[in-house]
Structures are given as C-alpha cells and as structure tokens.
Amino acid sequence: MTKNNSVQSKREYEIGFIGVGNMGAAILRGVCNHLYTSEQISITDAYQPKVDELVQDLGVKSFSTIKSLVASSSTILCAVKPNNFPEILPEIASEIQPDQLLVSIVAGTLTETIESYFSANIPVVRVMPNLPASVGCGVAALTAGRLANDSHLDKVRLIFNSVGTSVVVDEKQMDAVTGLSGSGPAFVFLFIEALIDSGVHAGLSAPVAQQLAIQTVLGASQMLAQSEIHPAVLKGQVTTPAGTTAAGLFELEKGQLRSVIASAILAAKQRSSELSEENQLKFIE
Ligand SMILES: NC(=O)c1ccc[n+]([C@@H]2O[C@H](COP(=O)([O-])OP(=O)(O)OC[C@H]3O[C@@H](n4cnc5c(N)ncnc54)[C@H](OP(=O)(O)O)[C@@H]3O)[C@@H](O)[C@H]2O)c1
Structure with missing residues (x-):
C-alpha cells in the first residue's frame, strides 16, 4: 500500500x-x-x-x-x-x-x-x-x-x-461479528494451548510442542487465505483412508468439537447483545 x-x-x-x-x-x-x-x-x-x-x-x-x-x-x-x-x-x-x-x-x-x-x-x-x-x-x-x-x-x-x-x-450482525472475530482470537489461543499440552502429553518438549502448534495453525490459516478453497475440501485432501488424520478427526467429531464451537460463538454473541443493551442504558441515564 x-x-x-x-x-x-x-x-x-x-x-x-x-x-x-x-x-x-x-x-x-x-x-x-x-x-x-x-x-x-x-x-x-x-x-x-x-x-x-x-x-x-x-x-x-x-x-x-x-x-x-x-x-x-x-x-x-x-x-x-x-x-x-x-x-x-x-x-x-x-x-x-x-x-x-x-x-x-x-x-x-x-x-x-x-x-x-x-x-x-x-x-x-x-x-x-x-x-x-x-x-x-x-x-x-x-x-x-x-x-x-x-x-x-x-x-x-x-x-x-x-x-x-x-x-x-x-x-444487526455486529453481535455475531463480536462472537466470531471479536472473541475469536481467545478461542484460538485456547485451541493452541490445548495442542501444546497434548503435544507434551504425547512426548514432545514444551518449546517444541509450542513451535509446532503455533506454526501449524498459522500455516493452515495461510493455506486457506491464499487458496480460497473451503476448509472442508482441504481437510479431505489431507485425510488418507484409515490413516492418522482420519483417526484424529474421528475423535474430534466424537467429542462434538463442532457443536462446542457453535455454542461458544452463540454464547459470545448473546453476551455482546446483553452488554450492548446495558451500554445503551448508560446513554439514557
Ligand atoms: N482491545 C480490543 O481488542 C478491542 C476490540 C474491538 C473493539 N474495541 C473497542 O475499542 C475501544 C478501545 O479499547 P482499548 O482496548 O484500546 O481501550 P484502552 O486501552 O483503555 O484505550 C482507551 C484510551 O482512551 C483514553 N481516554 C479515555 N477517556 C478519554 C478522553 N476523554 N479523551 C481522550 N482519551 C480518553 C484512555 O485513557 P485512560 O486510560 O487514561 O482512561 C485510554 O488511553 C473500546 O471501546 C473497545 O470496546 C477494543
């Protein structure tokens, strides 16, 4: 620019x-x-x-x-x-x-x-x-x-x-924005923290697990940003039948990762709406 x-x-x-x-x-x-x-x-x-x-x-x-x-x-x-x-x-x-x-x-x-x-x-x-x-x-x-x-x-x-x-x-979509991209960085920090802890549990040193976790999220995001391909397509491309990624994805689905994330975003949206209403009252006082 x-x-x-x-x-x-x-x-x-x-x-x-x-x-x-x-x-x-x-x-x-x-x-x-x-x-x-x-x-x-x-x-x-x-x-x-x-x-x-x-x-x-x-x-x-x-x-x-x-x-x-x-x-x-x-x-x-x-x-x-x-x-x-x-x-x-x-x-x-x-x-x-x-x-x-x-x-x-x-x-x-x-x-x-x-x-x-x-x-x-x-x-x-x-x-x-x-x-x-x-x-x-x-x-x-x-x-x-x-x-x-x-x-x-x-x-x-x-x-x-x-x-x-x-x-x-x-x-009218601003509360949904707050739930997704406003609060989103904290959700991603939690996800990365979980990756690091799991890497350590799997036998890696903490610094190595941290570097692998951060760069994996950064790299996956860059791939999506640069390719403009939907994440489901890229996920399919890296999942070999009966392979390691398929085994891990099965556990994430069994643990209902998708619905937990949806609940988190909706809860943040709801809270944003409540705070907005409280904030509006301050202008009237
Ligand atoms: N941080 C985020 O991630 C984020 C994301 C989205 C939206 N926002 C919004 O961005 C706004 C700022 O957030 P922030 O995190 O940057 O807050 P912040 O670090 O507290 O910055 C606000 C600044 O405004 C100053 N200020 C207060 N009254 C003032 C006045 N009368 N005249 C001039 N300056 C005054 C404050 O000074 P004092 O500290 O001396 O009071 C402070 O330096 C908030 O409304 C927040 O909702 C923030």
Whole structure:
C-alpha cells in the first residue's frame, strides 16, 4: 500500500484519533506505516505519557483537547472505552461538521445512538476490529450509519486494511461479528494451548510442542487465505483412508468439537447483545 500523500484534505489532518490505548495505538501505527504521513495524523488521549511516547515515536501531532482535534481533522476515529463515550460525544458534537466523518470502534454503541448527539448531518461508520490488528493481521467489520455512503465506507476500509482486512456488514450482525472475530482470537489461543499440552502429553518438549502448534495453525490459516478453497475440501485432501488424520478427526467429531464451537460463538454473541443493551442504558441515564 502506498501512502496517501496526494489527496488534499479540507482540514489540516486527514485523521484524528481520540483515545490511543491498545486498539487506538495499533490502528494509529498501521495508518502511519501504510496510509498517511505522520504530518497528516493527529491524536489526543487522557493519558499524556502515552501521547508523548507516540508523538516521539511516530512524529504525529498531539492536541490537548478533543475540540481542537475535531476542528482540524477530516476523519475522527474514536477509540475510547464504552463508559467514556457518553461524556466525549457532546464535546465532539459541539465541533464536528457535515464535511467530516466520525468512525467509532467503541463496542456496543449503535450508530443511531451516536447520531442522536448531532444536530447537523454527520456521517458515522461503526467498526468492530479485533486484537490481531496489533500485529497487522486483524479483521474489522464495518457498518454504515444513516448518513454514511460508499465513499465513507471505502475511506474507512483503507484505514482498517492498514492493520489487516475488512468486511462490511449490517449493524444487526455486529453481535455475531463480536462472537466470531471479536472473541475469536481467545478461542484460538485456547485451541493452541490445548495442542501444546497434548503435544507434551504425547512426548514432545514444551518449546517444541509450542513451535509446532503455533506454526501449524498459522500455516493452515495461510493455506486457506491464499487458496480460497473451503476448509472442508482441504481437510479431505489431507485425510488418507484409515490413516492418522482420519483417526484424529474421528475423535474430534466424537467429542462434538463442532457443536462446542457453535455454542461458544452463540454464547459470545448473546453476551455482546446483553452488554450492548446495558451500554445503551448508560446513554439514557
Ligand atoms: N482491545 C480490543 O481488542 C478491542 C476490540 C474491538 C473493539 N474495541 C473497542 O475499542 C475501544 C478501545 O479499547 P482499548 O482496548 O484500546 O481501550 P484502552 O486501552 O483503555 O484505550 C482507551 C484510551 O482512551 C483514553 N481516554 C479515555 N477517556 C478519554 C478522553 N476523554 N479523551 C481522550 N482519551 C480518553 C484512555 O485513557 P485512560 O486510560 O487514561 O482512561 C485510554 O488511553 C473500546 O471501546 C473497545 O470496546 C477494543
């Protein structure tokens, strides 16, 4: 990806980050490495040492107030915790104009809720990124608010493609996204931990089992990503009749691995929906 030096912004900065904690900083680094120059990026955060570190490291501009960042940035990316969002939105609303774009990665806050703070017609895009964005391998699901069009979505996809890949979904699917790709990295960590422990049980040293387990999951994922072949087809191709893989797969099916995974994803989706409802109440209080 080449950096977007040529596009003239109406504002001094192409993008301004409100909140540069774990996720905000990960996206900031991706954007700074692949999309915009440091002169095109601004940040603000309640935790000043983090701001100082990122300014020193990346050469981006920092603002001490949300209002000044909003006034000078074309796209505003909000990456604060859900409990901080209700106090921040009025500040954004007092400054933001219809030529700007608000991107929110705040979990469980609907685009409709965000839009309700604005008297002007402000385009909003809501995004659910995931943790591997911190190593440039995330996947982000985007959903457009009432006033966001395809060019807004394209702009946001460029931002999140700088830390992985992205898809566009309906907002009603966001809880399912949270269950699959949001919580998914933890499920995969558990699977890898089980592979390592089983390798040790089978006689391997822990470091060797760890290397074999991690690279096996990484390699299998790469094969799927590069071939675009359905996993069931690849599984069939590596399963010899009456062979070792067939014996192992039989045990996984007998242990109902598929239905356990389905239950986990549905439980995470349900919990996401409950948390969203609790979160909506905070905006009403
Ligand atoms: N981490 C993930 O894997 C993940 C995945 C999907 C979505 N998300 C969403 O991403 C958002 C950020 O998560 P995170 O893990 O990056 O949280 P985090 O590390 O706590 O970062 C949030 C940052 O925002 C700062 N902040 C709070 N109030 C502020 C204000 N008024 N003005 C400016 N900055 C302010 C916080 O500063 P203080 O610490 O000083 O309060 C903190 O540095 C959350 O809404 C979460 O739901 C996260």
